[in-house]
Amino acid sequence: MQPSESVRRIGVLIRHNLLLMLGEPGPLLSRMILPLVFLTLLRPLYAAAQGRAAGTEQAVVGTLVIFSLLALSISGSAILTERLGRTWDRLRGTALHPVEILVGKAVPVFAALLAQQLLIVGFGVCVLDLRVPHPLLLLGVLLCWSCTLLALGALLGVLVRGMGELSAAYDIGGMLLSSLGGALVPLGELPHWVAVVAPVSPGYWAVEGLRAALTGDARTVAEVCGVLLAVALACGILASGRLRGRSGRLVAL
Template sequence: MLPDTALRIPAGSGLPLPAAVRRTLALTRHNTTLLLRDAGPLASRMILPLVFVTLLRPLYTAAQGTGDGTVQAVTGTLVTFSLLALSIVGGSILSERLQHTWERLRSTTAHPLEILGGKALPILAALLAQQALVLGFGAAFLGLRIDHPALLAAALLCWTTTLLGLGSALGVAARSYGGLSAAYDIGGMLLSSLGGALVPLAALPHWVRAVAPASPGYWASAALRAALSGEGARTAQCCAVLLAFALGFGALAGWKLHRTSVRSARM
């Protein structure tokens, strides 16, 4: 729990940063410390994808050829394990709720947007690091070609923003760690499978291909493949859909948090 005194601005500090920025940075440092203090979940989300992609790449290349198979293995692994990393996003919010520190944070001088920003920035960095590690491993050891880094960076940022929104919604809606675990385990595998991350959509039944666009994993996989092949228009289209998902999930999380705060204030 970050005390209110850590959010106050000392008189005569001489720092040129606005008050809101300084409070957000203080919260960011605090949440980064909490994230690193219990680094087990983060480490597993970093290491397991590398094992997974190494073991599955021969299967994909045998079926699709070296180039397409490598892209499928790397992007599919990235999407699948970044969805499983929702545990980090949702857990950071759920822990505040279960320990009854969320309302204490709300009672400080920090604005709700500053609180959410302070929680989101360390997790954003962790998710981007996970994805960069998978892509870097693919490029260094599996022959993945990254010829359009700007497009790829845009796709990763949009996908990570979607993950933050979805993870926040899960963290707000879950009532226990067990419920959150079931949500990201089942939901993560379902969304990645429906999106064609693990198995190419062409090999799946027709009804799966029909509902696939309802999954954010579908658009994430499509954005990554388009970015790797240099298709700017397709990447932009997929990124726009991902950002729409992010706004929807974020609005749901914000509404739920506001509703919970109003209910608590009336009790």
């Protein structure tokens, strides 16, 4: 197989999946607009409690983590729709390589997840005077966090049996993981046991990484990125194994 031919096929798949996503823009738009409304309303509360600069940082970080976890719906529904439509088997029956199929599906979702986060940060910088003195560190965390979200959403998409279960999973799971991570309320203000169990939540590492990036703590950023990528790899392996099934065929519902 010629590399150029593979790239062409991947490009076709990316365009196709992007058109599918944009064909029903409601969920995507809600994940873009609601965080900005939430952030605007939440920031004065944090500013009054922690001061203007610290309150703005907490509001932006918290909003980003909460709504990016809720955006698991974008990744999960991309996989679940294929399962419900029974199109995975048809795709695998073509000349397409499994890696090409996965990349074609993953790239538009990854772009949507990253765009949501960049929009929140950009709104914080342009409207709320958030300071980002180390943009490369911040971008590194956002990229790693997007990979984790992509893999988590894919795992949800292969485990649930329908859209109702998926909705419950990302609503409940998103709020639980973000709350345990200290996104909504700083861990220092929560009971001690929450701080003890917080590291089991990917949201905890996202919060820690974003704060470290904003303060220029490169060592913590590197540690957080390592953890997030390890979680992404584990979830990706589990999702891939579930999709393939023991016989190498995609698992039917």
